[in-house]
Amino acid sequence: xxxxxxxxxxxxxxxxxxxxxxxxxxxxxxxxxxxxxxxxxxxxxxxxxxxxxxxxxxxxxxxxxxxxxxxxxxxxxxxxxxxxxxxxxxxxxxxxxxxxxxxxxxxxxxxxxxxxxxxxxxxxxxxxxxxxxxxxxxxxxxxxxxxxxxxxxxxxxxxxxxxxxxxxxxxxxxxxxxxxxxxxxxxxxxxxxxxxxxxxxxxxxxxxxxxxxxxxxxxxxxxxxxxxxxxxx
Amino acid sequence: xxxxxxxxxxxxxxxxxxxxxxxxxxxxxxxxxxxxxxxxxxxxxxxxxxxxxxxxxxxxxxxxxxxxxxxxxxxxxxxxxxxxxxxxxxxxxxxxxxxxxxxxxxxxxxxxxxxxxxxxxxxxxxxxxxxxxxxxxxxxxxxxxxxxxxxxxxxxxxxxxxxxxxxxxxxxxxxxxxxxxxx
Numbered sequence: 001x002x003x004x005x006x007x008x009x010x011x012x013x014x015x016x017x018x019x020x021x022x023x024x025x026x027x028x029x030x031x032x033x034x035x036x037x038x039x040x041x042x043x044x045x046x047x048x049x050x051x052x053x054x055x056x057x058x059x060x061x062x063x064x065x066x067x068x069x070x071x072x073x074x075x076x077x078x079x080x081x082x083x084x085x086x087x088x089x090x091x092x093x094x095x096x097x098x099x100x101x102x103x104x105x106x107x108x109x110x111x112x113x114x115x116x117x118x119x120x121x122x123x124x125x126x127x128x129x130x131x132x133x134x135x136x137x138x139x140x141x142x143x144x145x146x147x148x149x150x151x152x153x154x155x156x157x158x159x160x161x162x163x164x165x166x167x168x169x170x171x172x173x174x175x176x177x178x179x180x181x182x183x184x185x186x187x188x189x190x191x192x193x194x195x196x197x198x199x200x201x202x203x204x205x206x207x208x209x210x211x212x213x214x215x216x217x218x219x220x221x222x223x224x225x226x227x228x229x230x231x232x233x
Numbered sequence: 234x235x236x237x238x239x240x241x242x243x244x245x246x247x248x249x250x251x252x253x254x255x256x257x258x259x260x261x262x263x264x265x266x267x268x269x270x271x272x273x274x275x276x277x278x279x280x281x282x283x284x285x286x287x288x289x290x291x292x293x294x295x296x297x298x299x300x301x302x303x304x305x306x307x308x309x310x311x312x313x314x315x316x317x318x319x320x321x322x323x324x325x326x327x328x329x330x331x332x333x334x335x336x337x338x339x340x341x342x343x344x345x346x347x348x349x350x351x352x353x354x355x356x357x358x359x360x361x362x363x364x365x366x367x368x369x370x371x372x373x374x375x376x377x378x379x380x381x382x383x384x385x386x387x388x389x390x391x392x393x394x395x396x397x398x399x400x401x402x403x404x405x406x407x408x409x410x411x412x413x414x415x416x
Binding site for chain 2: 006007009010011013014015016017018019020021022023026027030031033034035036037038
């Protein structure tokens with residue numbers, strides 16, 4: 001046997017070490033354990049895709065907030081104004097612990113502020129700005145109606161009405177403020193626009209009265225035949 | 234990196250299985266396991282010379298691979314990635330247990346060939362033991378080329394040595410074994 005053949009024989013012997021294998025029962029057991037541990041939640045997406053999703057998500061957020069920032073200075077009639085309104089709605093809703101009514105009243109104040117700016121800057125979009133305020137006031141009115149219905153329901157079932165009353169009471173200063181601001185605009189406007197702003201002020205006054213109907217009950221309890229006769233001051 | 238692709242087609246299959254496993258397909262991971270478990274076990278066995286320890290290490294390696302599967306970025310082949318985990322696991326094991334280990338001889342080389350006679354089994358154990366006395370480099374080349382059947386071109390990429398040098402290392406290793414093994 002020459003040297004090359006001898007080495008080939010040794011290599012064949014080394015190759016036999018390929019027979020070193022784990023115990024088949026143990027091997028099958030570990031396979032079962034491993035398969036059970038695989039779940040969709042474990043690294044469900046490769047890093048590559050997670051990275052892409054993160055990047056796209058960031059761009060969407062950047063676009064969204066970028067648009068929000070740019071749109072924040074827009075006024076009724078501007079192309080970005082709808083973004084501003086949507087952004088504000090989301091922003092206020094996200095603040096938490098605030099009722100729909102409070103959010104809507106805050107939005108109304110902002111629409112009144114927009115109208116004030118349009119008038120001060122002598123822009124042409126007064127009608128659009130008035131329409132925005134009107135739509136917002138209408139929504140406040142609807143929310144007030146809901147709050148009143150809720151209050152009556154709670155009263156009839158003998159439940160605690162403190163929260164509803166508190167919300168309505170806290171609304172009054174904001175309603176007053178909006179009325180004052182609209183009154184200051186009303187003076188500088190003329191014709192149809194002035195009439196429309198007057199109508200808005202009236203609407204806010206009516207809303208205020210509706211609020212007082214509920215909140216005054218707190219001060220003046222329902223008449224009770226057994227209670228002492230109240231004297232008029 | 235120690236390991237790489239044996240065949241392009243099987244590597245592509247593995248990459249597909251890895252993607253499926255990353256999406257929670259247990260059976261896909263099972264097939265990856267089937268492909269690599271013996272190699273990983275042998276890799277561990279060559280390092281610790283003990284079947285039980287090799288099994289424990291193989292289990293740890295696969296469970297670590299499973300945990301980190303989501304972070305596999307395809308910067309290298311899956312095999313390279315898996316064997317990097319294996320190498321690090323065994324290094325950690327040595328660091329912690331170096332006093333308890335005896336690397337002198339192999340214990341109970343498990344063989345599926347039940348017909349193997351005692352003489353052949355003894356020769357196999359002696360081959361393993363003598364191989365363990367070779368340098369790390371010689372062992373690596375023999376293991377990869379003669380046992381795992383990787384080509385020199387493939388081993389070249391992993392060991393950063395020219396094919397000619399690898400052939401010399403292998404030749405030298407076989408000559409050393411020839412002197413020790415009475416074949």
